[in-house]
Amino acid sequence: DIQMTQSPSSLSASVGDRVTITCRASQGITIDLGWYQQKPGRAPKRLIYAAYTLQSGVPSRFSGSGSGTEFTLTISSLQPEDFATYYCLQYNSYPLTFGGGTKVEIK
Amino acid sequence: QLQLQESGPGLMKPSETLSLTCTVSGGSISSNYYYWAWIRQPPGKGLEWIGNIYYSGITYYNPSLKSRVTIFVDTSKNQFSLKLSSVTAADTAVYYCARYYTGNSRDDGFDIWGQGTMVTVSS
Numbered sequence: 001d002i003q004m005t006q007s008p009s010s011l012s013a014s015v016g017d018r019v020t021i022t023c024r025a026s027q028g029i030t031i032d033l034g035w036y037q038q039k040p041g042r043a044p045k046r047l048i049y050a051a052y053t054l055q056s057g058v059p060s061r062f063s064g065s066g067s068g069t070e071f072t073l074t075i076s077s078l079q080p081e082d083f084a085t086y087y088c089l090q091y092n093s094y095p096l097t098f099g100g101g102t103k104v105e106i107k
Numbered sequence: 108q109l110q111l112q113e114s115g116p117g118l119m120k121p122s123e124t125l126s127l128t129c130t131v132s133g134g135s136i137s138s139n140y141y142y143w144a145w146i147r148q149p150p151g152k153g154l155e156w157i158g159n160i161y162y163s164g165i166t167y168y169n170p171s172l173k174s175r176v177t178i179f180v181d182t183s184k185n186q187f188s189l190k191l192s193s194v195t196a197a198d199t200a201v202y203y204c205a206r207y208y209t210g211n212s213r214d215d216g217f218d219i220w221g222q223g224t225m226v227t228v229s230s
Contacts, residue, residue, distance in 0.1 A: 001170065030213070031213055032213055032215065034215075034216040034217075036154075036217070038154075042222075043203055043205075043220035043221065043222055043223055044154065044203075044217070044220060045220075046216050046217060046218055049213075049214050049215070049216045050212070050213040050214050053214065055218075087153065087154055089154075089216065089217070091209075091215040091216060094167045095156060095167070095168075095169045095170060095171075096156040096159075097156065098153060098154040098155070098156065099153075100153050101153045101154075
């Protein structure tokens with residue numbers, strides 16, 4: 001199984017801050033990685049697929065990068081509605097595996 | 108617009124078999140390139156993929172649950188279902204159904220989710 005290690009597990013930031021979340025795969029997954037946002041009590045929502053392709057309707061302040069084993073999700077200027085938990089998902093091979101999540105909290 | 112809705116019991120006793128159904132509306136479950144998935148999330152914890160099924164019946168399961176899990180599809184009802192046997196308190200979670208797209212352009216992923224249903228296992 002491919003293990004996905006996400007860091008940090010939580011962070012505190014202010015509105016307007018630049019935020020970066022990292023996901024590391026235990027083996028190479030090319031660009032078969034997505035990022036999901038989950039707000040409390042809600043189902044996750046896909047933000048990015050294929051490591052850096054923005055889902056339609058997702059604000060351009062979100063961006064993804066990386067390939068192989070190292071990936072990042074960046075929020076260029078944090079907005080109030082971005083406070084949530086973020087997960088990466090690898091779909092290079094079964095079993096599909098999520099990262100442990102990063103909770104973005106208000107400083 | 109395609110929507111997914113989970114249904115099933117909210118409370119179960121240890122050793123029972125969990126049965127959940129996901130009803131697909133606004134589109135056909137028999138669509139090419141789409142698998143149908145179950146994902147769960149224990150309270151305060153992260154997401155765990157349970158398994159995927161294609162309308163033809165092809166399945167993929169999480170090895171950690173494979174001995175207890177069955178996912179099946181009923182195309183006539185536009186539904187797919189999850190059975191998880193011998194549940195324990197560790198199976199307490201919100202269970203989501205989702206649509207999983209798999210294409211040729213590395214754009215796979217869960218693009219539509221149900222709202223989730225909480226299942227509690229307690230004696």
